[in-house]
Amino acid sequence: MSLGGILASALLASTITVAPPPDRPATSTTTGAATGAVTLITGDRVVVTGGNVQVEPGPGRQTGFARQVIEGHLHVIPFDARPLLAQGVLDRRLFDVTQLLQWRYGDADRPDIPMITQSVDVPGTRRLAGLGMSTLRVSKKNAAQTWKDLTGGGARALAAGKAKLWLDGLRPWTLDKSVKQIGATEAWKQGMTGKGVTVAVLDSGYDPDHPDLKGVVAHERNFSDEPDIRDNLGHGTHVASIVAGAGEQYRGVAPGAQLAIGKIGGRAGASDSAILAGMEWAATEIKAKVVNLSLGGPDTPELDPIEQAVNTLSERTGTLFVIAAGNSGGQFPVSSPASADAALSVGAVGDDDQIAGFSSKGPREGDHAIKPDLTAPGVAIMAAQAGGTHVEYSGTSMAAPHVAGAAAIMAQRHPGWTGRQLKAALMGSATPTPGARPYEQGTGRVDLVRALAQQVVAEPANVWAAFPWDGQGERVSTKTITYTNSGDASVTLDLSTQGGEVLKLSAQRLEVPAGGTASVTLTIDATGKAPGDYPGVVTATSGQGEIRTLAGAYVEPESYDLTISAVGREDDVPFVFAQLYDPETGAVRTPVFQGGTARIRLPEGRWNLYADIAESGSLTITHATVRIDDGDQQITLDARQGRPASFTVDDPAATPRKVVDLAMRFGKWSIAWRAFDLDPTREVYAVPTREAGLSYQLRSVWDSTSGSLYDLVDHRTGGLPADMGQRARRAELAEVEATFLASGVAAQGRPYFTPRLDDELGGGLYATLQRDVTLPGTATYYRTPGLTWDSAWVTSTSRVWDAGKVIKRGRTKEVWNAAVTGPSFAQPNGTRTGDELSFDAGRLFADGVEGRTGADDAATGTATLTRDGRTIAETAPAGCRSKPCLLTAALPSEQGRYTLTTSMRRQVPDTALSSTVESAWTFTSANTPEARPLPLFAVRYAPSGLDSFNRARPGTVTRVPVRVERNPGAPQAKVKSLRLEMSSDDGASWLPLPSIPTGSGWTASVPNPRTAGFVSLRVTATDTSGTTVKQTVIRAYSVS
Structure with missing residues (x-):
């Protein structure tokens, strides 16, 4: 179906609506998403407030909204975007409110929406000519009009069937003994240092003044939003020095190589558009032989723009992209773009060659192919740190540059080889970790000694087949593995398979002539095999050692086609949105309707079908249970019922x-x-x-x-x-x-x-x-x-x-908006998990009603954590809407005395009260085996007798009930001392206030000044656990 047809169908979703009036209502729903506001690409605005999410339609927008929580992330999807999502034209992340706020793409953070486009020609795009893509920043003020331009008028801006719109998302950044571990020191003895080879490191920049990188960097360019190439994170400096550092004590793997440094991001990670621009620069302009990417994001079965670029540039330029597999352990598969076919995907091992627990594993999303391709040292790697020193880091970010350096050495040995050949040589010569499966290690740990010694290379390095379910039918695929001998003597190979019960070779011995090639046919036969993964290795053994080739198969679970037909109440071809879901797992499949009919393939089992049928005069909701087993099925959704x-x-x-x-x-x-x-x-x-x-x-x-x-x-x-x-x-x-x-x-x-x-x-x-x-x-x-x-x-x-x-x-x-507005612990805030502390310093503006939490987006100030007088962490929030003023800190494990100080100020037209709110908590904390609330408490006030403007009369006495609100889940403790003070000059001077204990707290009597002004309140309290708090609210209520 063409894009124009898709969009015409999308408009059917809005035929049940009319244009919202200027005072249109907003919408909301309960969610755990981060607090903030974000404008969608459609121009609609989503505001997350505590337990509510308001959705405000953009100017002239005529549509409804669907919302779902998918893998813990809140998605708000306009009806007219649903068909485009189903067709794969739109990136779902464009509507992932949780992710947008976490990446600081909220309205308080930036005025635009960063996009990557393919086959879209609209004003403002910046082309990446070598990739057939463009970058675009859509002004949030004009987003509704841009969306209309992109999707209206027969989809003029979107070429039917080819156009795509992606969010320009962020991808997080995922040495001495390790260099020897992979055989680099032996390579140096042979004169192999990577001399004459350019390796591009696309990362967070580098420290130009670091001694280990002096004279090593030949090219540099800044693609990030930061002002210069300097590494403000330390990640890029560390990675670059692992590849080619020239330090006396900590030398990189290929100290003779030249580096091309492309800065593509900072602390938050790297944007997709910066990654793409850096990749194009490295492969086409600098003509780097090897490119290192120590970053990644979640993979999906679809090809994302970075994966697509890896494959395209590898094929066109012969550049090898070495990419970190990810640090999700067994929780998530290998990340993107390490999941790309052409990528050399690198997992991590320790100094004992055992697989690191954090190293991401296969299978790959979608076809279940084997990834990572190989492994390298990535645990406790000592290398250069920005600032001129050295630091020890762990991660597949550290493993990948070991392999990039090894590839540079191999490129020096074989200057005419393409990236594909370098990849095959490194994979084929890797040393396997005993007991580890291919999905954990690929072919094994990179081994430069073997790679340099072996004359024979096998291609392709990874052979895979995925079979759809077809009952008891034949599932056979034949592949050819070609062995190339670059030496001057023939080599005899003994062939065998390991771990793959579906692998069969046409020969068990192969003679590869000097300077020539020989091939073997690999038959992947999964006939009669149960659904599942069958990873294995083809091994070719000679006097030079082993050549390992990944191979295997995936058999789809028993699956059948379901055809869904829709009958409208009044329209011949209604618009249908449907979801098939597994109620046990929450897994969702979305069928695509064309002409009132959809066909979708589903694994056997029970599926529930939800659908809404939109017509010119009605909207009909349907729900049914579908049992998929033993053959294709059909179901009809009849709106007339x-x-x-x-x-x-x-x-x-x-x-x-x-x-x-x-x-x-x-x-x-x-x-x-x-x-x-x-x-x-x-x-x-x-x-x-x-x-x-x-x-x-x-x-x-x-x-x-x-x-x-x-x-x-x-x-x-x-x-x-x-x-x-x-x-x-x-x-x-x-x-x-x-x-x-x-x-x-x-x-x-x-x-x-x-x-x-x-x-x-x-x-x-x-x-x-x-x-x-x-x-x-x-x-x-x-x-x-x-x-x-x-x-x-x-x-x-x-x-x-x-x-x-x-x-x-x-x-x-x-009652809403009652004084005194200040800190609250009605909901949990402040936790320690192991040695990690977090606290949201923005929650300082709850009204005086019990059970409330509050924040002010216009408030500015600081939050600081100290231990024994030494600053551990500090943040200076400049507005708290999509920057949640979150203070995080890594703490020593042993018990210590901490002081958490917050000071927030606000000057806004809709309030004259609580202009400054300050708190200082001192408490004891030590390592915790699990997340535990910090032992904090707040003092709350509820002045009585104030008028509707929260004002007291001059010269009167205001009775102020006082109570303590503890952080929920923190250990119980009683307040053993409490001292109250008041000020009538905005805190320039303070007077003590007597307080009388009551059953639920205390009561204070505040003598109000005789002239108009404000009353400020300050309290110092200590509880039996040793926690103290000093809390100040300037202009707690007014006097007039």
């Missing part, structure tokens, strides 16, 4: 908003979506079905001319009933009378409320904006009782949220 999903309210003054929310959950799968501004003439239907494990929430919001708002939820388990919806009576609802106070000045804010599903799997509904509220103000809300509701209060910069609570039938009251 749907029953209305509707709500009513016994308030004649109430009318429904044109918004529909739906959330569904089954096992580990969940989905939630919102259709914005649904025309009242268009109906929502659900096809009734009984499913014991299926839960759903359907939501409708109603406005009343009386000013009240109804928030109604139908929440049931057991399938989709014929009477989906709710007939609500006001007397049976929860009535919430909300009061919103002002912080000394008139302002506006927005409350959000989210009904939560009965688990934490991320399937919660979006939250509805409950109209802007002018401060001070009041509002009345009627909600469905018996559910847990998450609530949030948002102003132009600040956010306050609670941890969720069950609201019961009847009348309750809520």
Whole structure:
């Protein structure tokens, strides 16, 4: 199907909506994603606040939104992007809100969205001519228009079938005795030092002043956003010196090689666009024989742009790309781009040649091919450190440059060889680790002594076959392995296979003539074999040693085709979005519909099928169970079987908003979506079905001319009933009378409320904006009782949220924005895991109501951790929206006394209070076997008698209840001393305040000044565990 056709189908998703008005509501849902705001490539804006996620449609946008949590990451996907994702045209990371915020692509961090494009010609692109790609930075202000240009008008900007849009993502950075371990010192004795060979190191730059790199670097270029080539991380300097360092004590593997340093990133990692530009420079301009990449990111079955570039440049230029396999151990497979076919993928071993526990292993995603290709030393490697010293690091980042250096030495020996030949020689001569499988070590640990000695090279170095399930049919593939003899004497090879029960050779002995070649046929026969992986090695043995070639097969699990057909209520060809999922694992497959039909191949077993069928006058929800076994199957989704999903309210003054929310959950799968501004003439239907494990929430919001708002939820388990919806009576609802106070000045804010599903799997509904509220103000809300509701209060910069609570039938009251705003431990904050400490210094602005947490995006300041007076870590956050002001530190294992100090200031138009909030905690901590909360506590105030602006009258006395809030999960301790003070001159001078103990804390009486101004509060407290806190709030409340 052409891109134009895909996009035409995408528009069907929005035929059920109309353009949002200027005061359109936002949406939200429960999630564990990082706090922050991010604009999507579609121009829609996602704001994560505590337990809520608001989605604000971009200008003129006519679509709904689906959200899911996939592998712990929150995704928010506009309806009109779903067909493009299903076709593989769009990168899913463009809608991965969690990843975007973690990479600091949020709105507080940058004004644009970095992209990589293929076959897309729009203004502002920068071409990577050698790769057929371009880079593009889309202004967030113009993102909605750019999206329209890319996808509108028959997809003029996207060439049908060839165009792709990727997020320009980030990839994290993944010596003395190790050089000898791989045989480099023996190579030097033969005069083989890599002389005359250029090795490009694409990394975090280098230290030009380091003695080990003096005279070694012949070329350099900065592709990063940092101002110069200097290494501010230390990673690139370390890697470069392993390749070709010229130090007296710590020499690199190939000290005679020349280095080309391409700086492609800094502390956060390297952007995809910088990696691509560096690769193109190294391979085509510098003409480096070897390129080292000690970085990587998650691999997928699809070919990403970096993998594609590795394969393309390797083929076109003959450059060998040596790439670190990754440091995920057995948790995730080999990372990308080490997963590329042409890459020489390097795992890590220790000085005993045993596989390092952190080294990523195979199989490769998708076809299950063998990766890594080989291993090299990567544990406790001593090499150059930025700043002129040396440091010991571990990782496959250290293993890869050992192999890059070895490749340079081999290139000196064989100057006419291509990168493919160098790869084959190094793999074929590797020394295997006994007991390790090919998926752990490839052919083994790189061995320069053997590589230089062996005259015969086998190609290809990795032979693999993947067989689809075909019952008991024949599964046979034949491959040819060619042995090339570069020596002046013939070599006899004895051939055998190891570990691969599916491998059969056409000969057991082969004569390879001097200067010639000889070939053997390898038959990979998996006929009758059970589904699974069959990795092995073909070994060719001669008097010179062994030549090892990776080989094997993958047999797909028993699988069949499922054909899905959709029948609409009124449209001949409706738009269908569907997901097939495994409720036990949460695995999801997305079929692609063309003309109302889709075909997808699935492994045997039980699959659940969710689908929504969008038409010009309706939206129909369906859910079914599909059993895949013993043959292809068909299923029909018939929207005509749907029953209305509707709500009513016994308030004649109430009318429904044109918004529909739906959330569904089954096992580990969940989905939630919102259709914005649904025309009242268009109906929502659900096809009734009984499913014991299926839960759903359907939501409708109603406005009343009386000013009240109804928030109604139908929440049931057991399938989709014929009477989906709710007939609500006001007397049976929860009535919430909300009061919103002002912080000394008139302002506006927005409350959000989210009904939560009965688990934490991320399937919660979006939250509805409950109209802007002018401060001070009041509002009345009627909600469905018996559910847990998450609530949030948002102003132009600040956010306050609670941890969720069950609201019961009847009348309750809520107060928002009550003084004193300050630090809170209503939710956990501050942990130590082993020797790693983390603390979010942005959570210093919760209102005075118990159970609340808060932050202000405009706040600036510092957070510092010291141990025995010495600074361990420090951060200077400049806004906390998508920079969560997170302080992290590596600590000594032994017990010590620490002081954690935070100081945050804010000057914003919507508040005159809590202008400066400071805290200093002193506590004892030591190594912990698991994550444990730090023993911290905050002192909270709740002044009584303040007016709606949080003001006290001059010359009066304000009663202030005081309580302590401990970090949840921290050891219990009692406060043994507490000293309160007040100031009426913004902290220039302080007066002591007497306090009276009560059952739940203390009470202080504050004499307010006789003239208008502010009262500041300071407290010093110590508990029985030895933790002390000194906490200051300047302008806690006002006097007027």
